[in-house]
Amino acid sequence: MNTTLTVSKHSKLLRPYLLKHNRRFCTEPNPQPLTPPQDDEQRITQTVQHLLETPHQEWSSSQPLQSLLFSSPLPSPRSILKTTRSLPSYCQALNFFQHLRENSLSTNTQSLSHSLQALLELAGREPDAASRLFELYQASKEWSVPLTVNAAALLIRYFGRLEMVDKSIVVFDEIDLSIKNTHIRNILIDVLLRDGRVDRALNVLDEMLQPVSQSPPNDVTGDIVFYGLTKRGRKGRNVSEEELIKLVLNLGKHSVFPRTNWLTQLVSSLCRNGKINQAWDVLHEQLKLGAPIESPTFNVLLTGLVRCGDVKRMNTALAEMKESGVQPDVVTLGIVINQLCKLRRVDDAMEVFNKMGEETGIDGVSVEADIVILNTLINGLCKVGRQEEGLDLMEKTKSNKGLVPNTVTYNCLIDGFCKVGEVEKGKELFEKMQQDGVSPNAITVNTLVDGMCRHRRINSALEFFGDMKEKGVKGNAAAAYTTLITAFCNADNFCKAVDLFDEMVRSGCSADAIVYYSLISGLCRAGRMDDAGNVYSKMKVAGFHPDIVCYNSLISGFCKKKKVDQAYEIVKEMEETGVKPDTITFNTLIAHFCKAGNFTLAHRVMKKMVKEGLAPTVATYGALIHGYCINGKLDDARKIFNNMSSTSKVPPNTVVYNILIESLCKNNDVKAALSLMDEMKAKGVKPNTTTYNAVFKGLKENNLLEDAFILMDSMIEHGCSPDYITMEILTQWLSTVGESDKLKSFVQGHKVSTLTA
Template sequence: MNTTLPLSRPSTLLRRHLLKLHRRFCVEPNPQPLTPPQDDEQKITQAVQLLLETPHPEWTSSQPLQSLLFSSPPLPPRFILKITRSLPSYRQAFDFFKHLRQNSPFLDTQVLSHSFQALLEQAGRGPDAASRLPELYRASKEWEVPLTVNAAALLIRYFGRLQMVDNSILVFDELDPSLKNTHVRNVLFDVLLRDGRVDSALNVLDEMLQPLSEIPPNDVTGDIVFYALTKAGRKGRALSDEEFIKLVLQFGKHSVFPKTNWLAQLVSSLCRRGKLIQAWDFLHELLTLGAPLESSLFNVLLSGLGRRGEIKRMNVVLAEMKEYDIRPDVVTLGILINQLCKLRRVDNAMEVFNKMCEGTESDGVSVGVDIVILNTLIDGLCKVGEQEEGLHFMERMKSTKGFVPNTVTYNCLIDGFCKVGEIERGIELFERMKEEGVSPNTITVNTLVDGMCRHGRINSALEFFRDMQGKGEKGNAVTYTTLITAFSNADNFGKVVDLFDEMLTSGCSADAVVYYSLISGFCRAGRMDDAGNVYSKLKAAGFHPDIVCYNSLISGFCKKRKIDKAYEIVKDMEEAGVKPDIVTFNTLIAYFCKVGDFTLALRVMKQMTREGFTPTVTTYGALIHGYCLNGKLDDARKIFDDMSSTAKIPPNTVIYNILIESMCKVNDVKVALSLMDDMKTKGVKPNTATYNAMLKGLKENHLLEEAFILMDSMIENNCRPNYVTMEILTGWLSTVGESEKLKSFVQGHKVSALTA
């Protein structure tokens, strides 16, 4: 198994560094004007002051103002922009722009364009922006004032903010192609994507993403597009994984890559949908494009591969990471070790761990080992039954690495020993962790309680829990559920009721599993009053019984012949929207057959078929058993024949036993023997109950030779006699002087060959 960790290569790191420098110092599409020298700033301040001090109608006649604005050489456009921008109101800025237009013969067109840009800024910030901006845009075309790049961007952005996106598109469409640079397009993308117009944005973007595009995207383009497309709750349609991958790779060909968290969303989505190969191919293509990928992206892919158990592919990913100088971190190695442990390949996990600890600058990367990885390995060893090795590993890490075990460490070890029944070792570790100052928690208590209960030490489990309660550890619903289930299985329902009441009064919220366990236990024990009480509490607690819970109650009430109660449960089921299943129908059919109400039994059977359920061998068995109990053997035989011929359901041993026993009870031994022959023909194996019923019938009819043949058949079929068999045969064979044959039969020898 290849587990060598990657080592960085200077050439790739240098390439990435140069790429970052290129992006940092690339020319902005609309660089801000340089700060004017001090004397220039004074001219701007002086111009603004004159404009504010001089009434608007007197601007033209103000010699100082005219000289300053229309001096020779003329003021640069950026001066005019700053003057317009510095005026305190839109109205004053508009008047100033008109004043400049009136003197346009003396001004460069660019001067007007820059003043108009500042005028747009003033209008966009005002309360009347929605009416002023469209008017100004129309006026600019009438006045033949060309827009600057920044003015175009401002209009597009302002219209977008005002929810006038069609105006933003109109401005862009009517722009001179020379102005449709990357910056302007970025603003348009932002407006379109915020408004949910994904396809329109992609159409504009498509021209930029062409391989030889003269207007390539930049990092700002990427940030706008990928932020908008990955934002939760955004407007517009979602891109498919394939569309997103194509878009990322197109950007990548221009050395523009999404941020790591956006890429992680895409890789996670692919992995969740089982598209692991596609996720890997995508990352591989990004690597070939020179994307500066981080280990966290590969951690997502490794987790997905690990869940599928594809360890070989995980190794391939690690090798690729090494080739492209992507250093694994502690999470990377933790994922690999965790997945190996989950697959019970702890030896491979230990191999990875050892290489991680031994890594040097010459053969890999030494990654710091954390407590999570160490606990994962200890838990993995315990899960495969190597708890002793897990304990030794903990000791070795303490002495060589200064590892300080925590509560999780001890919980893993205690669980390992308890699982194999070494409860005393688990208790020893429990005492040891307290001596070392490691505090046990509820999981520690639950682990020991569960281990004791699983291995029959229920009273010890309860005693241990009581001791922990005295020390402040109250336990939780899991603790009580474990104890309740254990005492329920041991039919100690007094303890069950006490623990259940204690759990509710202690503030532990019982979950549905606790209620189901209690109801099942009470029904099994025939304590239907208690079962009904718990059922009422379950509903009061807001839980909804499942079909298994309903069936337990219906079966319990039927066994107690409380059919009215059973009907109440069926009614509750219907009101709760839970449909009866085949078990529900079979339970009711069996009840009606036992009490001899075959009309109702057949009616339930018809309803069952209407609900889409096919009668099973259990259904037919209930009918046959009912007919036999009520002495209707002919009807029982008819059902038996129908299930084989019409329903094509082969009878099982239980059904044969019911018929054989019933035939023997009416001394129809010949039919009973024929049924045993039929079993042999159909490959249905008889059991001890079959032979006991048949031997009892033969005894009643004094058919000794047939009994000997049957005893030989028991030996041939490895069907051991029980106390019922011996009770039938002992008195009979002793009376007729065949005690030797009985002795031979008990020893497992054939008896028909012996001389009487």
């Protein structure tokens, strides 16, 4: 950029203020020069008075003015600055500067520099400040009037504010190296950062950080840099956390430290982003360099250590707080108590809590507990099943420490009692909180509703929820509706679940995806596919997208109802929306086709499953084996089973063994079933009651009594408890053949095969 302007160019702008001076001599014979006053302030006052009272064309002929300005001793540069600054307008100040330059002060560049500084201050307030400032700067170079440090600072700052940052850079590059001090560089860095020129600003800062730099950074530098780089919505590129860490450490070597809020912000950001080690290093490097660290910065580091469960370094940080003379505050102790409660070390947390507020305090520091810490501790007690102690603690602190319980306090206790089945106690606390003037919220209601539903008191939960709505308890009722709908679905009361859903929509309460998923899943299990389809349509209208679990529920439901075309429609829709079928999807289709005897289609689906990168699971093979068995193709079932046992990476489990054993028994091949049972034991697959029941049925049909006795002993030996089916089979059989005593011994857990008939 060519920034040089000729005198003719800039004088065009200055001409209205720079009138030519015709020197006039005083007409008085031999006038005696006035003796300048010795006092600077008096001299400044008199000079300004003469300048204002005398037309500027006559300044050169004014003996009093000439004496004030040019007689010995000459006015100091500071006096010239204040005189120029005292003139009421830019026009008069410019004429005064020109008067000084054209008279004997033309060789006194220091005084002219100070006058120019004041002139620049006045130019910056003019309507056309941008052009006037740059013209003055160009003129000062042609007149060989050097800038003072403050004049250079003014120009750089003014051009920055006027969004003429390129000119700020020009001024900085052209001024003498001797005045490029820390103050000037700080102003330039501030201007550059405000304009988003991050890299240029960091280059200037890097020069200041060099060991040989004559303008090292100071606290103002740190404030400008950290504010400029962390300010939200600022211009320019994003600065990485690594760059910020480097800046913090490099400035720290010059004893320039970020303010507490900025250091806390950096440490907090590192912790949130999972960079706990870097956060730890930054804080400790600052400690080594002697930075004045305060408790908020330690607190965010402690919070980060809590999140990742690093108790060892948490204790180290607490010890270092003490060593560094940083007093823990209520937040610090709240973090400690919260972590101890999470580790289920509630007694240790209680010890910390009890010391708070005492004269000796914790490590000699007395900090009063607040309601947040009390709630944390009560919640911790409830989590470990000590809700009675939590209730006692609430009453004691209310009496002894004046901590008034709030809604959160009661919510923690109500939740604690409900989770252990003491729902009535939870309801008593609900009544108590209202008596004490503590308002319940949506969480309170939802906690009680959930507690009642969890312990199968669904109707009581519904009644309570209705009462709360009538009493106008405010809050989002979606969670309570969701809990009730899910509970009625689990209880197979789908009519009530659907009624509640309709009521929820009518009341203007927005249903979330969980409500839709729960209802669709329950209706599909119950085979009410028309209702499930209706809810599914409403869900899409509401703007929710089904997940893979929802799709699988619908596919399974339609398959059970033998509505394969509709199941295929769901598969097609899920693929179109970008939801890939999973193993459950494919296994559901395979199982359906196998039951229908369409093994060609079943194997085609299995091939597609493999093509999609999904390996067949034990459920896949089980579906095929079960399909072949129920369709009378036992040899094909055994081929797949043998393939699983020999070449497949998916060995058969108890369910698969049971399918084949039950099928063998139904085909009167009990010996093969017993052999298969021995095989599963040898391979470490544990038979269950279903396995034994299938074989008992086969033995009964073939009247193999001794084998039944041996199997009864095996059942006792493997700790497998008989169920009502076992007892029904054996009771009918053994009573008929007169072996009731053996049945009695079997029930008592004694072996029976060694007893004689």
